[in-house]
Amino acid sequence: MIPINYIKSNKEEVLARLEKRGPQYLDLLEKVLKTDFERRQTQQNRDTVLEQANALAKEIGICFKNGEHDKGNALKVKTQSLKEESKRLEEALRALEEKMRNELSAIPNMPHDKVPKGFSENDNIVERVWGEALQNTDGFLCHWDLAAKYDLIDFETGVKITGAGFPLYKGKGAKLQRALINFFLDQAELQGYLEVQPPIMINEESGFGTGQLPDKEGQMYYVEKDNMYLIPTAEVPLTNIYRNAILTEDELPIKITAYTPCFRREAGSYGKHVRGLNRLHQFDKVEIVQISHPDNSYNTLEVMCSYVSGLLEKIGLHHRVLRLCAGDLGFASACTFDMEVYSEAQKRWLEVSSVSNFEYYQSNRLQLRYKSKVNNKKELVHTLNGSALALPRVLAALLENNQTPEGIRIPEVLVPYTGFEMIE
Template sequence: MLQVNYIRENREKVLEGLGLRNFRQPELVDEIIKTDEERRQIQTSLDNLSAAANSSAKQIGELMRNGKKEEAEALKAETGTNKEQIKNLSEELSGVEAKLHTLLVQLPNLPYHLVKSGSTPEENEVVYEHGEPAELHEKAIPHWELTAKYDIIDFELGTKITGAGFPVYKGKGARLQRALINFFLDRATAAGYKEMQVPHLVNAASGFGTGQLPDKEGQMYHSTVDDLYLIPTAEVPVTNLYRDVILKEEELPVKNTAYTPCFRREAGSYGAHVRGLNRLHQFDKVEVVQVVHPDHSYQVLEEMSAYVQSLLQELGLHYRVLRLCAGDMGFTSAMTYDMEVWSAAQQRWLEVSSVSNFETYQSNRLKLRFKGATGKTQLAHTLNGSALALPRIVASILENNQTEKGIRIPEVLVKYTGFEYID
């Protein structure tokens, strides 16, 4: 959530940033500024009345101590009016604050200055490409045929149990899943991330804190009886560990990692581009999250991007890095890098990771602050990244490493799988 002080003091800058996102609603920004001015005026009146009431209370006490009961009772009668005004103003202030909050949550984050305008994935910038496409034999097939051939993932069985988008992993397919999870967690902890095991359901306050609510409620599975949401990513519970927390500056950066299943409704997703593992309703992912000093967050973003790339390099995958244009970024992000792996069998790029800097957008919602040496508190910056999401990584490994002998397991995973080939 954008800070209202910044909006008030930088109206034109805010409109320009929102315009890059194709979010052109100057009337909403002006309504926020107007409502905030109303809030400040009420707050000033309330503060003045409260100060006068406190002063009168002291005078009444002094008069009573000096035996001036009649004067004290007269002053008490006057302050009775003040108390009624204070009550009315307090109720009015609560209503205006609620209205301001409703308006503020409608604004997306402002893009960082390196983020270019644009509205479609085709307008994203390719900032780096690594490796060469795998050369496959002439009988190479896409992963949904490979999984059936080697009986390692069963999509129809998952549909029978639950529905489309919930596959069943079998035998070496299940072992490969577990191998990747352990590999990603081991690499994350070696890189200084503290492993956390977190709930897979969160309350609405957690969803609001990281920006999934009220923007993405239609994409989340909702347990209405208990008003809990299945997590779309470990980012939500991990970042919410620090909701309403004031850290010490020397505690920064905070680095956490977690493996969780992820649940996404992905309403309206259909067609060949979502076939097989390309898009699922339930999938596994290892997430990395950092809480950092605002002065260092973009340096950290580059470090997190490099870290995710190192995983792709160890797996021997041909990939590219995109800096998303303003219109293709998530609602809460100030800048995002996407990592895409080339699928030689499908002849297309598959997104396998997003690494984002949210600046203070999440921390303002979370009330996540840190205190420096001066004792002053300020909002921290939050970042997160997929390191990595498994489905498309598995699809890429299966497709790019298929041989006439079988599917070759990347060397770094063999000690985790216990086998070199799926055959």
């Protein structure tokens, strides 16, 4: 949620930025400001009534202490109407607070200045392309065929054990996956990220903190008996480490990384585009998260992007960096870059990472703040995260792009991790 005070004191800016997402949010903005106004008035009224009631109670106490029972009892009568009034106002206030929260939750994050206008993925801007497509890819097999040919992934058995979208990696397929995880984690550590292993089930509060709940409830697997969700991304547990926390300015930026499986229901997506590893219900991912001083967050975003891009360079994957347009931006994000690798056999781009700055959107929900050195006040931080990287599509591109008549060649940097140079 955008902090209400930020909206109040920067209305023009919020309006201008939000407008990029479309005009439908401007009304919401007015609405929430109105609700906020009513809320404040109601609070004032309630406080006044309570003040009177408190004063009376105090007076009554003194009366009884001094033995003036008659006077005390007389005063008691007066409290009755105040009590009813305060109860009424209390309820009204609570309703208004909830209304405001709901209205605020319906407003997406404001796109950053540099986010282009646009409605669909066609309006995204290609920021950078690294590498180029191969010249001769005649006879190239798609990764699902390669996986079968070299016995790397057994989709059918995954279906038998669980269902579609839960692949079973085998032999060198499993090893390659493990190698990638270790490589990505080691790289992150070199950049100063602290590796953690978080829980992969989360409670409701955590889901709310990072913005998955209540909106994206249907995307997550839910364990009803214990009221928990399987994480759709490590972003949720990693960022929620710092829910309700007050950091010192010296602690910033906080940089953490984790490897976790991720679970997504992906309800309603079927067909060719979700074949093989393209879209799964369970997949592995290494995530990086930064908690940043608001003044530095956009610099941080750039650093994170080039880091992710650098990873793809190291494993030699032709890729591009997209600056997402307002229409393609996630609800909670203020600015997002997507990294897509080129799949030589499928002849299309596959998203392998998404790096975002959420500004105050998550920290406001999380109540994640730092103590400012300037005024010693508690201020909200900016949160950022990115995939570094999501495994299945990297694996898919790696298999497809590195296929040769002799087998699949493993990128040099990964050989120390896999222990083999070729999949034959």
